[in-house]
Amino acid sequence: MNPILMATSITPDTSLGFTSTVVISGIGIVVLILVILIIVFQLFGAGMSKSQAAAKKRKAKKLEEQMKADAAEASAAASSPAPAPAPAPAVQGGISGEIVAAISAAVYAMEGEGASVTSITPVASAAVAVPAMRKNPITVRNPWAQAAVTENIRPF
DSSP states (O other): OHHHHHHHHHOOOOOOHHHHHHHHHHHHHHHHHHHHHHHHHHHHHHHHHHHHHHHHHHHHHHHHHHHHHHHHHHHHHHOOOOOOOHHHHHHHOOHHHHHHHHHHHHHHHHHOTOOOOEEEOOOTTTOOOOOOOOOOOSOSSSSHHHHHHHHHHHHO
């Protein structure tokens, strides 16, 4: 027999009425908690939907105001005289306008809107000297080798 039952001399109630009461109340508690959780999550979802809709509405209103401001600025800019165009870069003779445009576009792509090309000077193709190989200022090691070393020694 069970030693706890022998020490306390308590006899468990194994009647059908008591057992069914415990089982039914246990199932009822679980179902009640599930219903409460469903209601809480639905309320949370409804609150999140409302806040997202309000944020979307604020964003649309802000975008509309910005578009109106841009339109007003554009109409004001159209009525004011146009600024003088930037001076063309100084180019030596023999360079076509297409090459100047390509170089300017490359500089714009690399440096951004604030960059400007001030002069373009061709380098004599026969006199192009290959610069001496300089050591990497960061390390002497090849960058790919350095990346491999870094990858292999990083902590787990």
